[in-house]
Amino acid sequence: MKRQMTGAKMIVQALIDQGVDTVFGYPGGAVLPIYDEVFQQNSIKHILVRHEQGAVHAAEGYARSTGKPGVVLVTSGPGATNAVTGLTDALMDSIPIIVLTGQVPTFMIGSDAFQEADTVGITRPCTKHNWLVKETDRLAATIHEAFHVATAGRPGPVLVDIPKDVQFATGTYAPPSPSASHYQPKVKGDLEEITELVAAIEKAKRPVFYTGGGVINSGPGASQLLRELVEATGFPITSTLMGLGAYPASGDKWLGMLGMHGLYEANMTMHGCDLLINIGARFDDRITGVVDMFSPKSKKAHIDIDASSINKVIRVDIPILGDVGHVLEDLLKIWKSRGRKTDKEALGKWWSQINEWRQMDCLKFKQTGNTIKPQYALDRLEALTKDHDRYICTEVGQHQMWAAQYMGFEDPNRWMTSGGLGTMGYGFPASIGVQMAHPEALVINVAGEASWLMNMQEMGTAVQYNLPVKQFILNNERLGMVRQWQELLHGERYSQSWSEALPDFVKLAEAFGAKGILCQDPADLDDAIMEMLNHDGPVIFDCVVEKHENCYPMIPSGKAHNEMIMGENVDTQMAIDKDGAVLV
Amino acid sequence: MSALKIKKGATSHSAYNLRPNFSDVIERHTLAVLVENEPGVLARVIGLFSGRGYNIDSLTVAEVDHTGHLSRITIVTSGTPQVIEQIKAQLGRIIAVHDVHDLTVEGASVERELAMFKVAGKGDNRVEALRLADIFRANVVDSTLESFVFEITGAPDKIDAFADLMRPLGLIEVARTGVAALQRGD
Numbered sequence: 001m002k003r004q005m006t007g008a009k010m011i012v013q014a015l016i017d018q019g020v021d022t023v024f025g026y027p028g029g030a031v032l033p034i035y036d037e038v039f040q041q042n043s044i045k046h047i048l049v050r051h052e053q054g055a056v057h058a059a060e061g062y063a064r065s066t067g068k069p070g071v072v073l074v075t076s077g078p079g080a081t082n083a084v085t086g087l088t089d090a091l092m093d094s095i096p097i098i099v100l101t102g103q104v105p106t107f108m109i110g111s112d113a114f115q116e117a118d119t120v121g122i123t124r125p126c127t128k129h130n131w132l133v134k135e136t137d138r139l140a141a142t143i144h145e146a147f148h149v150a151t152a153g154r155p156g157p158v159l160v161d162i163p164k165d166v167q168f169a170t171g172t173y174a175p176p177s178p179s180a181s182h183y184q185p186k187v188k189g190d191l192e193e194i195t196e197l198v199a200a201i202e203k204a205k206r207p208v209f210y211t212g213g214g215v216i217n218s219g220p221g222a223s224q225l226l227r228e229l230v231e232a233t234g235f236p237i238t239s240t241l242m243g244l245g246a247y248p249a250s251g252d253k254w255l256g257m258l259g260m261h262g263l264y265e266a267n268m269t270m271h272g273c274d275l276l277i278n279i280g281a282r283f284d285d286r287i288t289g290v291v292d293m294f295s296p297k298s299k300k301a302h303i304d305i306d307a308s309s310i311n312k313v314i315r316v317d318i319p320i321l322g323d324v325g326h327v328l329e330d331l332l333k334i335w336k337s338r339g340r341k342t343d344k345e346a347l348g349k350w351w352s353q354i355n356e357w358r359q360m361d362c363l364k365f366k367q368t369g370n371t372i373k374p375q376y377a378l379d380r381l382e383a384l385t386k387d388h389d390r391y392i393c394t395e396v397g398q399h400q401m402w403a404a405q406y407m408g409f410e411d412p413n414r415w416m417t418s419g420g421l422g423t424m425g426y427g428f429p430a431s432i433g434v435q436m437a438h439p440e441a442l443v444i445n446v447a448g449e450a451s452w453l454m455n456m457q458e459m460g461t462a463v464q465y466n467l468p469v470k471q472f473i474l475n476n477e478r479l480g481m482v483r484q485w486q487e488l489l490h491g492e493r494y495s496q497s498w499s500e501a502l503p504d505f506v507k508l509a510e511a512f513g514a515k516g517i518l519c520q521d522p523a524d525l526d527d528a529i530m531e532m533l534n535h536d537g538p539v540i541f542d543c544v545v546e547k548h549e550n551c552y553p554m555i556p557s558g559k560a561h562n563e564m565i566m567g568e569n570v571d572t573q574m575a576i577d578k579d580g581a582v583l584v
Numbered sequence: 585m586s587a588l589k590i591k592k593g594a595t596s597h598s599a600y601n602l603r604p605n606f607s608d609v610i611e612r613h614t615l616a617v618l619v620e621n622e623p624g625v626l627a628r629v630i631g632l633f634s635g636r637g638y639n640i641d642s643l644t645v646a647e648v649d650h651t652g653h654l655s656r657i658t659i660v661t662s663g664t665p666q667v668i669e670q671i672k673a674q675l676g677r678i679i680a681v682h683d684v685h686d687l688t689v690e691g692a693s694v695e696r697e698l699a700m701f702k703v704a705g706k707g708d709n710r711v712e713a714l715r716l717a718d719i720f721r722a723n724v725v726d727s728t729l730e731s732f733v734f735e736i737t738g739a740p741d742k743i744d745a746f747a748d749l750m751r752p753l754g755l756i757e758v759a760r761t762g763v764a765a766l767q768r769g770d
Binding site (some may be wrong): 120121125128129132149182183271307311312 | 596628666669
């Protein structure tokens with residue numbers, strides 16, 4: 001039904017018609033008419049963040065934990081520029097986000113007006129698409145298109161820039177119509193290629209599934225189909241950081257995460273396999289190690305919805321362009337109709353080889369002495385929370401890798417971490433977004449003290465909305481991953497990788513009106529974690545850990561999957577050669 | 585779906601149409617990109633090339649379908665076959681891009697470019713410039729007693745050749761449009 005209304009009212013109406021229940025935002029001069037409409041309605045809850053970067057990460061957390069797009073509303077100029085890191089983060093990790101920015105009125109654009117920035121220019125390379133709306137009559141259709149573009153195909157962030165006069169003016173509102181867009185990505189895979197993959201599956205002697213965030217993004221149905229496929233074929237499965245939870249960590253075919261800090265068995269399986277089936281991953285450099293030596297003996301298949309991901313880094317033999325869910329459905333159908341064949345004898349041998357690799361027990365550690373090992377802290381956190389309805393966020397660094405290694409994910413959409421961009425400061429606001437979407441769930445942000453401080457202002461948000469997010473800070477008073485690389489690569493010259501003048505986290509929590517817990521003794525850890533879990537409200541948990549612990553296993557940069565270095569017997573000075581040193 | 589009617593998200597780009605092995609030879613390709621004629625679309629295309637480190641040898645753009653709001657961008661680019669495939673796939677991802685055609689691999693095509701040359705000189709040089717212009721079917725579009733402006737159309741090679749000949753005869757300024765290209769036949 002078409003109706004006349006102001007641009008500002010249209011924006012709120014369009015959000016309601018798109019099924020939005022939560023908006024993360026921060027007001028300012030160029031969005032005042034929209035905030036006036038937000039004030040006069042009850043359908044959409046607005047969460048006032050403390051910094052626009054926090055709004056975008058919160059929306060990402062909301063999106064990743066629900067599968068629905070996250071929505072952000074910020075003002076012009078600094079409001080928009082502060083959103084840039086979040087947009088780039090969402091672009092790298094393919095997270096559907098709609099960011100609405102205010103803009104100076106159309107007649108002032110280009111005059112260097114107060115709080116004017118070329119928002120569409122600045123955000124062009126960090127959005128999937130963006131629009132500047134200059135006519136109120138175009139506003140509703142543009143917002144509906146923005147939701148379509150953000151969620152269709154490979155998801156991503158979009159931005160709609162709306163000048164203030166367009167918000168005040170009256171125009172015609174039209175509800176969403178799905179067929180309106182010319183952007184209709186193909187979701188069904190080519191059946192010939194899928195059949196070729198089935199034939200490869202039937203013959204494979206040393207296969208492996210290598211799965212990624214594309215499985216999660218394809219929806220819960222895709223994870224279900226993946227589980228069916230893994231169980232039916234009996235093939236081993238590993239996953240990228242982004243794909244954790246698509247296949248349950250408790251499953252017996254699970255090898256753990258692969259890549260730079262992946263598990264020994266996962267990387268050795270990748271290196272030794274004869275059929276590599278990439279499902280919704282993108283051969284990121286954290287996964288492949290040095291490209292020339294990546295999985296040298298395998299036939300490679302790649303299922304991806306984005307044509308540009310295929311053959312970008314690694315040349316594949318069987319490219320399948322399509323949505324993971326649709327392709328897996330067809331793949332299972334064809335494989336079953338051909339008699340559910342696999343080479344069981346070869347598979348048996350392959351598994352005994354893999355089980356040998358598993359004997360390496362690459363995540364083993366010894367908790368001795370009076371200092372908490374970070375691995376131990378996460379091991380205990382995992383043990384005491386795994387039976388909860390639980391969501392885990394992380395910041396970026398060593399703690400993030402340890403969380404991926406030591407925590408088990410049984411379901412998709414339970415793990416929120418900045419993979420592609422590696423954004424310190426992501427986890428705390430993301431945990432706020434997750435908790436908004438799942439008010440009754442246990443939401444934990446595993447953090448390092450340095451990352452956490454980057455968006456600590458969001459304590460105000462957590463307290464204002466009484467969001468019981470648990471900030472589990474592994475405090476080593478170091479930028480741990482930077483320090484680790486300086487040890488491996490720069491002669492132990494620890495340039496600027498100290499966290500000096502750290503706050504007293506307990507007092508900091510109290511200053512915000514939240515609870516703080518300090519734990520320094522391994523003997524107290526379980527009780528302290530239980531105290532955190534039993535507190536109904538936001539908690540900062542300051543877990544003081546071993547300062548010089550390194551994160552292993554590790555594929556040093558410039559090396560291949562079979563050249564991992566392990567926790568013990570490391571000659572750290574020789575780990576990375578000159579060619580590897582230029583890599584990040 | 586014919587090779588000419590590549591739709592967005594179709595199976596035409598990097599995943600398919602692969603030559604047996606990627607080689608390291610640098611190839612020159614002419615791409616025709618049909619885009620929505622909306623503000624910023626050229627910036628999206630150029631930003632893709634600069635952001636990802638691809639080469640642009642020539643680029644032309646103009647609206648070709650006023651009612652459909654479509655513009656045609658002709659890009660001449662160079663790179664290894666893998667890079668060319670990446671460029672096409674990356675172009676295909678841009679929401680405002682409707683079609684991407686690789687004229688270099690989709691059968692024979694014609695390429696034309698328009699250029700204007702200002703040549704200043706007296707005496708024999710002036711006569712020689714005029715004679716060569718005639719051979720190259722360049723037109724004189726402006727003339728003073730001491731200079732000519734020639735207008736020439738042709739394939740880029742022909743224009744390069746004409747420029748080489750004019751240089752010793754007093755070439756002082758060049759303006760080139762960049763390449764426009766179309767597939768031969770129907």
